[in-house]
Amino acid sequence: MNLLTALGFAVFERSGEASFRLLGPAPHWLPAGSVTEAFPFLEVFLPDAEEFWADRGARTALYSDLWTQGGATGDELHFCAIAVAGERKLLLIECAEQRFQQARSFVQYAHEASLAREQIAKLTQAKTEFLARMSHEIRTPMNALLGMVELLSETPLNDEQRKYLQVFQRAGDNLLNVINDILDFSKVEAGQIDLENIEFDLAQVIQEAIEIAAVRARAKGLALVNRIQPNVPTLLIGDPGRLRQILLNLLGNATKFTDRGELTVLVETDSDQPVPGALHFAVSDTGIGIPADRLSTIFDSFSQADASTTRKYGGTGLGLAISKRFVELMGGKIWAESKPGAGSTMHFTARFSVADAPKPVAEGSAPVVIRNRGLRILLADDSEENRFLIRGYLKDSGCIIDEVENGAEAVEQFKQRAYDIVLLDAEMPVLDGYSATREIRALGATPIFLLTAHALREARARSFEAGCTDHLTKPIKKATLLEAINKAVPAASVSDRIHVPVEAWLKPVVGGYLEKRRGDVRKLRAALDCSDYDTIRMLGHQMCGTGGGYGFEPITEIGSALEESALASDSARMRASIEDLDRYLNNIQVE
Amino acid sequence: MLKKKICMVGQFGVGKTSLVRRFVESIFDERYLTTIGVKIDRKDVTVGSESVTLMLWDLAGEDDLAQLNVSHLRGASGYILVVDGCRAASLNKAVELQRRIAGQLGPLPFVLVLNKADLRDRWEVQDTAVAEHGWPTFETSAKAGSGVEEMFLALAGKLLQ
Numbered sequence: 079m080n081l082l083t084a085l086g087f088a089v090f091e092r093s094g095e096a097s098f099r100l101l102g103p104a105p106h107w108l109p110a111g112s113v114t115e116a117f118p119f120l121e122v123f124l125p126d127a128e129e130f131w132a133d134r135g136a137r138t139a140l141y142s143d144l145w146t147q148g149g150a151t152g153d154e155l156h157f158c159a160i161a162v163a164g165e166r167k168l169l170l171i172e173c174a175e176q177r178f179q180q181a182r183s184f185v186q187y188a189h190e191a192s193l194a195r196e197q198i199a200k201l202t203q204a205k206t207e208f209l210a211r212m213s214h215e216i217r218t219p220m221n222a223l224l225g226m227v228e229l230l231s232e233t234p235l236n237d238e239q240r241k242y243l244q245v246f247q248r249a250g251d252n253l254l255n256v257i258n259d260i261l262d263f264s265k266v267e268a269g270q271i272d273l274e275n276i277e278f279d280l281a282q283v284i285q286e287a288i289e290i291a292a293v294r295a296r297a298k299g300l301a302l303v304n305r306i307q308p309n310v311p312t313l314l315i316g317d318p319g320r321l322r323q324i325l326l327n328l329l330g331n332a333t334k335f336t337d338r339g340e341l342t343v344l345v346e347t348d349s350d351q352p353v354p355g356a357l358h359f360a361v362s363d364t365g366i367g368i369p370a371d372r373l374s375t376i377f378d379s380f381s382q383a384d385a386s387t388t389r390k391y392g393g394t395g396l397g398l399a400i401s402k403r404f405v406e407l408m409g410g411k412i413w414a415e416s417k418p419g420a421g422s423t424m425h426f427t428a429r430f431s432v433a434d435a436p437k438p439v440a441e442g443s444a445p446v447v448i449r450n451r452g453l454r455i456l457l458a459d460d461s462e463e464n465r466f467l468i469r470g471y472l473k474d475s476g477c478i479i480d481e482v483e484n485g486a487e488a489v490e491q492f493k494q495r496a497y498d499i500v501l502l503d504a505e506m507p508v509l510d511g512y513s514a515t516r517e518i519r520a521l522g523a524t525p526i527f528l529l530t531a532h533a534l535r536e537a538r539a540r541s542f543e544a545g546c547t548d549h550l551t552k553p554i555k556k557a558t559l560l561e562a563i564n565k566a567v568p569a570a571s572v573s574d575r576i577h578v579p580v581e582a583w584l585k586p587v588v589g590g591y592l593e594k595r596r597g598d599v600r601k602l603r604a605a606l607d608c609s610d611y612d613t614i615r616m617l618g619h620q621m622c623g624t625g626g627g628y629g630f631e632p633i634t635e636i637g638s639a640l641e642e643s644a645l646a647s648d649s650a651r652m653r654a655s656i657e658d659l660d661r662y663l664n665n666i667q668v669e
Numbered sequence: 670m671l672k673k674k675i676c677m678v679g680q681f682g683v684g685k686t687s688l689v690r691r692f693v694e695s696i697f698d699e700r701y702l703t704t705i706g707v708k709i710d711r712k713d714v715t716v717g718s719e720s721v722t723l724m725l726w727d728l729a730g731e732d733d734l735a736q737l738n739v740s741h742l743r744g745a746s747g748y749i750l751v752v753d754g755c756r757a758a759s760l761n762k763a764v765e766l767q768r769r770i771a772g773q774l775g776p777l778p779f780v781l782v783l784n785k786a787d788l789r790d791r792w793e794v795q796d797t798a799v800a801e802h803g804w805p806t807f808e809t810s811a812k813a814g815s816g817v818e819e820m821f822l823a824l825a826g827k828l829l830q
């Protein structure tokens with residue numbers, strides 16, 4: 079019995095009806111009085127113990143739950159009662175400190191973890207709402223800022239001003255990327271991302287991603303290689319926007335961490351998943367590589383291989399975490415391989431559906447200018463900056479713009495005369511864009527564009543529900559606006575179009591080439607305004623050397639004329655050539 | 670002296686132990702130490718002209734792993750359903766527990782307690798969701814002490830009627 083006492087047990091024998099006799103010495107923790115007075119808990123345990131003593135079945139002992147109460151000294155102690163089966167009816171009271179601490183540490187952990195999870199879920203919810211609101215608040219002025227910069231860059235500037243403006247533009251673009259990353263990430267976290275399911279051309283998506291990435295890669299002298307295996311189906315159904323974003327993230331990283339060599343994008347069928355549309359992508363670089371112990375964590379949020387990396391190379395560190403979620407939503411997985419010093423390869427798989435028949439070849443709409451001159455446009459926006467911006471975007475397009483400041487005025491104005499296009503800001507005083515859309519829609523079938531700062535899918539749904547033709551998210555790029563207008567207004571006369579056949583393999587790059595020339599028109603005009611003939615000569619020289627190669631002989635001719643007239647300082651001839659170029663670019667139709 | 674057993678039930682972490690502690694010892698601890706099994710305290714009170722010893726059985730809160738052991742309510746005169754006003758789920762849990770207890774032990778007097786009233790600006794529990802049940806309801810803060818004694822004494826009074 080002394081052994082049991084030493085182990086923390088008090089032993090009682092049930093001697094008569096509800097009376098218990100202590101066997102052996104009393105442990106120091108045993109409160110005074112009868113056992114039932116000392117331990118009120120027994121009132122719920124004894125009925126079970128009686129039943130057990132009467133019919134114990136196969137068990138040798140019955141344990142009670144743990145309980146806590148004041149002991150003899152007044153301290154809180156933890157106990158357990160045990161009914162033991164046998165000749166005699168024994169009741170053990172255990173002072174179960176150790177068992178209690180063990181049980182508690184386990185349950186405590188579970189409860190704390192559960193409370194923390196709840197807390198995080200609440201914070202995430204609040205954060206997502208906050209970020210959605212912030213993105214709206216930030217994107218609206220950003221729209222105005224970046225738009226102004228774009229317009230400013232089209233005006234005559236001296237070298238110093240141009241340099242400042244470039245810094246401004248780059249910083250603005252970076253900021254917008256950061257905002258978009260954060261918004262994406264918070265949506266991913268809150269499970270608010272739904273993938274698009276539309277038909278797209280894989281080759282085109284990859285080409286676009288490469289073209290964007292190429293700007294920075296070329297600046298660092300890196301080559302970009304793109305290999306799509308011939309057995310890869312290129313017409314797919316899935317989310318091209320998200321796919322492009324993954325590729326851009328991976329290419330962006332590869333560029334960041336590579337100083338010489340090349341970046342490769344490889345696409346092949348996924349050999350692990352022999353179903354059509356299951357693809358394997360690999361983006362490789364010849365950069366600094368990733369240490370082996372970091373390979374598995376780089377896809378976690380906020381984990382660039384090293385915090386100092388973030389400082390040195392910039393970025394939010396969210397790109398890979400976002401990519402990982404997108405890949406998972408596409409039914410694939412993402413992983414990295416690397417040899418430090420020799421380069422890294424980011425792999426991912428994704429499952430798409432294969433589209434049945436190839437789409438009829440889209441019109442050559444890549445060069446973005448308003449096809450139709452003299453369109454009459456009704457623009458309603460309460461923000462003077464935004465109106466100024468749109469006016470600026472359309473200033474060379476030959477459109478006539480009537481401006482009003484709210485939805486009600488827009489509806490009134492619409493009744494006054496016929497319009498080719500209506501542009502409505504979604505949020506306006508008096509009558510908002512959605513209601514105005516409904517009223518104008520009731521009056522006619524004119525294309526209506528709603529401009530909103532909400533990138534979220536619900537905002538689009540709301541716009542289309544109101545009956546708009548398209549929904550444009552701010553900040554709106556000039557090209558997006560012009561493309562949307564072109565799409566909505568059928569080409570008026572095809573007679574003055576210049577049809578240029580372009581070889582199929584050149585098509586993906588022709589759009590970009592022509593867009594750059596369009597940019598040249600602006601630069602040429604600006605240069606002419608400040609008699610910067612050197613720039614004109616240089617641009618003319620470039621055109622001369624490249625136009626014919628793409629099948630645009632006139633560009634070569636105009637380029638050579640520009641070069642000559644610049645050398646001769648013949649401003650009248652330069653002006654004429656620039657106008658020729660503008661006209662040619664406006665009327666060109668690629669086939 | 671007359672003894673009455675009162676049980677504290679509710680989801681884990683809602684403040685059952687803290688309420689008893691505030692009532693019996695007039696102290697509050699920010700730290701969370703979860704209850705294992707049952708914690709038993711006693712407090713003598715006087716209601717009107719009558720003195721009574723309240724045996725306070727603080728039962729471990731229910732979680733995903735362990736269910737409330739209803740047999741611990743055997744012999745109870747009444748119980749206190751505790752809800753954390755900041756956690757909407759804890760009201761659902763209280764409603765579920767009430768149903769289970771009434772199902773196994775028949776009608777027993779009880780009160781509903783919305784605890785953590787000091788954090789009222791963070792409450793998720795809707796007044797309408799509470800009122801729907803028509804139960805006697807108290808708002809308490811084990812931290813600030815508000816409403817705690819009133820609540821225990823009100824239930825004690827009801828048990829002596």
Ligand SMILES: Nc1nc2c(ncn2[C@@H]2O[C@H](COP(=O)(O)OP(=O)(O)OP(=O)(O)O)[C@@H](O)[C@H]2O)c(=O)[nH]1
Nearest residue numbers: 681682683684685686687699704730785810811812
């Ligand atoms: N702010 C505030 N915190 C409280 C209040 N009551 C309890 N808490 C805190 O809430 C946590 C949980 O309190 P407990 O009393 O241990 O909760 P319980 O219901 O006994 O939990 P279990 O024993 O696990 O079922 C602790 O951190 C307490 O400090 C209150 O009125 N206000």
Ligand SMILES: [Mg+2]
Nearest residue numbers: 685686703704
């Ligand atoms: Mg407790």
